[in-house]
Amino acid sequence: xxxxxxxxxxxxxxxxxxxxxxxxxxxxxxxxxxxxxxxxxxxxxxxxxxxxxxxxxxxxxxxxxxxxxxxxxxxxxxxxxxxxxxxxxxxxxxxxxxxxxxxxxxxxxxxxxxxxxxxxxxxxxxxxxxxxxxxxxxxxxxxxxxxxxxxxxxxxxxxxxxxxxxxxxxxxxxxxxxxxxxxxxxxxxxxxxxxxxxxxxxxxxxxxxxxxxxxxxxxxxxxxxxxxxxxxxxxxxxxxxxxxxxxxxxxxxxxxxxxxxxxxxxxxxxxxxxxxxxxxxxxxxxxxxxxxxxxxxxxxxxxxxxxxxxxxxxxxxxxxxxxxxxxxxxxxxxxxxxxxxxxxxxxx
Amino acid sequence: xxxxxxxxxxxxxxxxxxxxxxxxxxxxxxxxxxxxxxxxxxxxxxxxxxxxxxxxxxxxxxxxxxxxxxxxxxxxxxxxxxxxxxxxxxxxxxxxxxxxxxxxxxxxxxxxxxxxxxxxxxxxxxxxxxxxxxxxxxxxxxxxxxxxxxxxxxxxxxxxxxxxxxxxxxxxxxxxxxxxxxxxxxxxxxxxxxxxxxxxxxxxxxxxxxxxxxxxxxxxxxxxxxxxxxxxxxxxxxxxxxxxxxxxxxxxxxxxxxxxxxxxxxxxxxxxxxxxxxxxxxxxxxxxxxxxxxxxxxxxxxxxxxxxxxx
Amino acid sequence: xxxxxxxxxxxxxxxxxxxxxxxxxxxxxxxxxxxxxxxxxxxxxxxxxxxxxxxxxxxxxxxxxxxxxxxxxxxxxxxxxxxxxxxxxxxxxxxxxxxxxxxxxxxxxxxxxxxxxxxxxxxxxxxxxxxxxxxxxxxxxxxxxxxxxxxxxxxxxxxxxxxxxxxxxxxxxxxxxxxxxxxxxxxxxxxxxxxxxxxxxxxxxxxxxxxxxxxxxxxxxxxxxxxxxxxxxxxxxxxxxxxxxxxxxxxxxxxxxxxxxxxxxxxxxxxxxxxxxxxxxxxxxxxxxxxxxxxxxxxxxxxxxxxxxxxxxxxxxxxxxx
Numbered sequence: 001x002x003x004x005x006x007x008x009x010x011x012x013x014x015x016x017x018x019x020x021x022x023x024x025x026x027x028x029x030x031x032x033x034x035x036x037x038x039x040x041x042x043x044x045x046x047x048x049x050x051x052x053x054x055x056x057x058x059x060x061x062x063x064x065x066x067x068x069x070x071x072x073x074x075x076x077x078x079x080x081x082x083x084x085x086x087x088x089x090x091x092x093x094x095x096x097x098x099x100x101x102x103x104x105x106x107x108x109x110x111x112x113x114x115x116x117x118x119x120x121x122x123x124x125x126x127x128x129x130x131x132x133x134x135x136x137x138x139x140x141x142x143x144x145x146x147x148x149x150x151x152x153x154x155x156x157x158x159x160x161x162x163x164x165x166x167x168x169x170x171x172x173x174x175x176x177x178x179x180x181x182x183x184x185x186x187x188x189x190x191x192x193x194x195x196x197x198x199x200x201x202x203x204x205x206x207x208x209x210x211x212x213x214x215x216x217x218x219x220x221x222x223x224x225x226x227x228x229x230x231x232x233x234x235x236x237x238x239x240x241x242x243x244x245x246x247x248x249x250x251x252x253x254x255x256x257x258x259x260x261x262x263x264x265x266x267x268x269x270x271x272x273x274x275x276x277x278x279x280x281x282x283x284x285x286x287x288x289x290x291x292x293x294x295x296x297x298x299x300x301x302x303x304x305x306x307x308x309x310x311x312x313x314x315x316x317x318x319x320x321x322x323x324x325x326x327x328x329x330x331x332x333x334x335x336x337x338x339x340x341x342x343x344x345x346x347x348x
Numbered sequence: 349x350x351x352x353x354x355x356x357x358x359x360x361x362x363x364x365x366x367x368x369x370x371x372x373x374x375x376x377x378x379x380x381x382x383x384x385x386x387x388x389x390x391x392x393x394x395x396x397x398x399x400x401x402x403x404x405x406x407x408x409x410x411x412x413x414x415x416x417x418x419x420x421x422x423x424x425x426x427x428x429x430x431x432x433x434x435x436x437x438x439x440x441x442x443x444x445x446x447x448x449x450x451x452x453x454x455x456x457x458x459x460x461x462x463x464x465x466x467x468x469x470x471x472x473x474x475x476x477x478x479x480x481x482x483x484x485x486x487x488x489x490x491x492x493x494x495x496x497x498x499x500x501x502x503x504x505x506x507x508x509x510x511x512x513x514x515x516x517x518x519x520x521x522x523x524x525x526x527x528x529x530x531x532x533x534x535x536x537x538x539x540x541x542x543x544x545x546x547x548x549x550x551x552x553x554x555x556x557x558x559x560x561x562x563x564x565x566x567x568x569x570x571x572x573x574x575x576x577x578x579x580x581x582x583x584x585x586x587x588x589x590x591x592x593x594x595x596x597x598x599x600x601x602x603x604x605x606x607x608x609x610x611x612x613x614x615x616x617x618x619x620x621x622x623x624x625x626x627x628x629x630x631x632x633x634x635x636x637x638x639x640x641x642x643x644x645x646x647x648x649x650x651x652x653x654x655x656x657x658x659x
Numbered sequence: 660x661x662x663x664x665x666x667x668x669x670x671x672x673x674x675x676x677x678x679x680x681x682x683x684x685x686x687x688x689x690x691x692x693x694x695x696x697x698x699x700x701x702x703x704x705x706x707x708x709x710x711x712x713x714x715x716x717x718x719x720x721x722x723x724x725x726x727x728x729x730x731x732x733x734x735x736x737x738x739x740x741x742x743x744x745x746x747x748x749x750x751x752x753x754x755x756x757x758x759x760x761x762x763x764x765x766x767x768x769x770x771x772x773x774x775x776x777x778x779x780x781x782x783x784x785x786x787x788x789x790x791x792x793x794x795x796x797x798x799x800x801x802x803x804x805x806x807x808x809x810x811x812x813x814x815x816x817x818x819x820x821x822x823x824x825x826x827x828x829x830x831x832x833x834x835x836x837x838x839x840x841x842x843x844x845x846x847x848x849x850x851x852x853x854x855x856x857x858x859x860x861x862x863x864x865x866x867x868x869x870x871x872x873x874x875x876x877x878x879x880x881x882x883x884x885x886x887x888x889x890x891x892x893x894x895x896x897x898x899x900x901x902x903x904x905x906x907x908x909x910x911x912x913x914x915x916x917x918x919x920x921x922x923x924x925x926x927x928x929x930x931x932x933x934x935x936x937x938x939x940x941x942x943x944x945x946x947x948x949x950x951x952x953x954x955x956x957x958x959x960x961x962x963x964x965x966x967x968x969x970x971x972x973x974x975x976x977x978x979x980x981x
Contacts, residue, residue: 328642
């Protein structure tokens, strides 16, 4: 796992949208001084807002990335694609500033440090994969020899070296994604922005892509991945930025975000032979705010203050000698957290 | 009918390339997931089930209608009367309104025009597209388009639904809603649901049985519970606190730690006659809190990789 | 199955099963034709072009009427007539006018009338068909609507038939129907025995219309399937007809080669086929030497067969599942 290099700035930026989150945002304990870097961060959004006519794409977004893999999640239409396009300098914000290594993202100097792997497939279908990547390399401004070298290196990294001579028209989804990734890493950028890189790929291919991302992250690159596939994102990284309605609803590690939602009770599933016995005892605990028995082997507990609850629970298990078959908090996943933050079924 | 689909020694070639070989399958009605990496023959199998392709050799029946092998031709379009297909691609007709689109689908299935129109309204309101039904298809969002595609597959109330990546492009909330819908159609309304997807989590949520295809052959078929190995002696733990002392203690008790990460997640193998209470006791003694304890049965993902790896 | 009876009851309020009779694929064919027509009729450009074709019809309509009227009014009196008054007055010789209308423009209810009328309508028809091709078929390919159609219990031939029916409607709306109206009009204006004497012309008109419908819809479908987008469709479609005409003219009239070279001109070939239906003799045709009828039939027939084979290959149901 790569180190957490995300710096959290100030409390005023963290405005969590959902009414479920009542507690005012807490200031995180600042990271130990050794982690603070003097160089400007790889990607910095400063109070960025972007409109399309009357429609707002992103609204006062502040975000700072230094290294490692960051996931960007949120409902459709929340502004993820807009944010990614702002990061790659394709869009200019109406308010605020987007900078890469301190340089305005709009500037061509900044784009040198950014690689973009878009969600749409726009290839020249009659070209072979190799030719396509080579063309992109030439467009980057490299001379023939350098472009060739970089192309081969990039294809090697994505594992397409032997298959790159077929025409793109015949490629499977997985192969297309790899070619897109290859053209994104050609110029050895510090920041790689990926929009839905795993969609449509079979489980085998997905595994390979995940390994590839981790390899890139270990080379000290910063990856910003927007994806709906939360299960896969969780395998990659702990650090997520959750977007909702054009704003960043929460940024940080899943654990931290979960803790910030402390006032919201955790739902915990317990499987055992005699749930009623346990239920009777748990009801006495002040941490427990709800109990449900969907079957005669399962108990669902709603508890505030999870840390305290688990301690209480452990003690009960030992005192009364319960044979616990399963203990599972049901809302530790990004999925559940998203559900809380975005408030109920966001019908798209 | 007992079996939805029965295939015996089915093959399909494209020139010299063998897309499917020796497929023997008997699918009962119900919710079935079709899994397999790219190039495994999934789409070929789907096309044969839908009657878009004829098998090269072998025999079978789909909904009781026999499949006739024939190297070249299109399969039998009759097969498509009894199923609704939800394609992965957009497959929309821009310029049409939602209700007209679904009603056209109904007519193409063979419904009389009035019935098709009435039914289109009904199905669209079931799928919560009531407000948008008079709007043109270009104005629909991704989630709405997916539901629209489901609507045009449901309009003639088929006994079976065939879905290709039903949750593609949907955000987590939309995906949940779609999966719940499919589960409901399968359990409450008695429809057979065949889902072809790369997302194993979707299959876990909806399907009772899975078919795993690889290299043109059926590598695994059965209920998820049957196929996934239950490993009585393995557990997954998540702890909070400093794990070092706890870890040591576990080892002393004969517990083998398979893997561990910095989030406090561990996978362990316990010796015989172990009781879970011991975990809690040890945790208590070493200042660690157990947040999660689950038996480490094989997940669908592990099953999938195990299946395609064996020769 | 959900065991809770209350839930079952509530659920049934939301999703109701449908138990009805499914008809065969032919209802689907009609549905496709109907929807395609709707898509075209919604376009303003189509109505504009239709207006032009109506202009040609009106021209012939009044021309016929005027011809017959003048002939009936003149009773041997030759000389000039003054039309209008004041400065804008014009002196005409009625005989010249009648001559122009009946002999030159052939607006006399004869086989030539209808053949020429449909020939002129052809100019507009070609443009309308270009539009139809890209809207009806090209859009299906470029927007990926084909899987929608082919995942239903119809075969690709049903799909094509539905589209051809729609195209046929346009073709007939602009050729056969107005031609029949002209026929009716002439009979009413001239004499009732006209209907009896010239009934074979009705058959000829219908035959010409049928030839146009079948051949144009097949060729159009093939082009639209090949080219898909509007602009290339217009370019290729128009050039095939216009360039074909120019090339044929150059070779036959300019270089004085054998008249069989005129077969390049597709519209002319169709005209020849129609003429053979209407019973117009080959020698009386206007532009120079013409190839014999059977050659025109051969060329168009061969082209249609080729297009059908192409369509068979191109509209593959296998594209439904990617």
